[in-house]
Amino acid sequence: MKPALAWILLFILQIWASRHWIAMLEALRVVQIQKSYGLQSHIQTKSTTPSMGGVVFLFIGLSSIIPVALFSDTSLLQAASFWILPLGAAGIGFIDDWLKYARKSSEGFPSLYKLTAQILLTVPWAFWVAVSHGLFLWPGVEIPVSIAVPLLVLFSIGMLNAVNVTDGLDGLAAGASLISFTGMIVWLPLNPVSLYASLTGAAICAGFLWHNAHPAKVFMGDVGAHFLAGMLVALCVRSGYLIAIFPLGFLFGVEIVSVAIQLVAIHFFKRKVFRMSPIHHHFELMGWSETQIVTRFWILHGAGLALLSLLLDNVLQKAV
Secondary structure, X not given: OHHXXXXXXXXXXXXXXXXXXXXXXXXXXXEOOOOOOOOHHHHXXXXXXXXXXXXXXXXXXXXXXXXHHHXXXXXXXXXXXXXXXXXXXXXXXXXXXXXXXXXXXXXXXXXXXXXXXXXXXXXXXXXXXXXXXXXXXXXXEEEOHHHHHHHHHHHHHHXXXXXXXXXXXXXXXXXXXXXXXXXXXXXOOOOHHHHHHHHHHHHHHHHHHHHHOOOOOOOOHHHHHHHHHHHHHHHHHHHOOHHHHHHHOHHHHHHHHHHHHHHHHHXXXXXXXXXXXXXXXXXXXXXXXXXXXXXXXXXXXXHHHHHHHHHHHHHHHHHO
């Protein structure tokens, strides 16, 4: 009953806060600048839509510390420590968004600078996790520190960029993240911190979809995408199931792999595999409507999450 009450309150708070934040973004003309080499339809339809809606996520996430402390035996320090990666990642995304706004450009952080910032964030965090808490592939299987740190850095940076590239259509990243957070609640045995963090993530995504569903009134921006990605990684770590990042990040993995495939094909073979990457743009150019792509990708993400979860459960049962 208490977790359900916490979810409802955070969901309502997200809807309310986003509505007021959207009005402020519109007044300040903080809009999504579309890339000149992107889809022309996006330049025509999305160039006036406010961005940086994900700033609200930070405040909703931090406010969830209160129900964790009230409804469980977890200390405020333990509850707050969960948010180190999500907030740090959101900071990188915010700088990227702010540079775009300040320059009135679609280009923010140069790619190398953004990667450097992500490394500077994730390396000390991964070291702290591995040394202070231990990194577990699944319960009972701890990864040695020498392997845990680079592995966690790789997974973290990969997820940050994967969620970011997925956030290209109205509701796509938010809806997929909602499925991931819900899947974690249903699938994994969670401690109080992880349970309430998962509920918070689901409430944030559901409340944001209220405004982000097609046609979107606001985009989450890099700040929101990085925040949600940081939450997903932190949840896998805190739950003791690092391997859960594969089913929970199924669609995000497909999206980032499609980008990698396209880059390799162009660089080494001078040809394209997809009409445009990430792969959701490929289907746009094939004539699928935005709503069709988003809905079908949600279905594929849910199916991929469920199938990989079942496969992992079978593997873990045999391992035990």
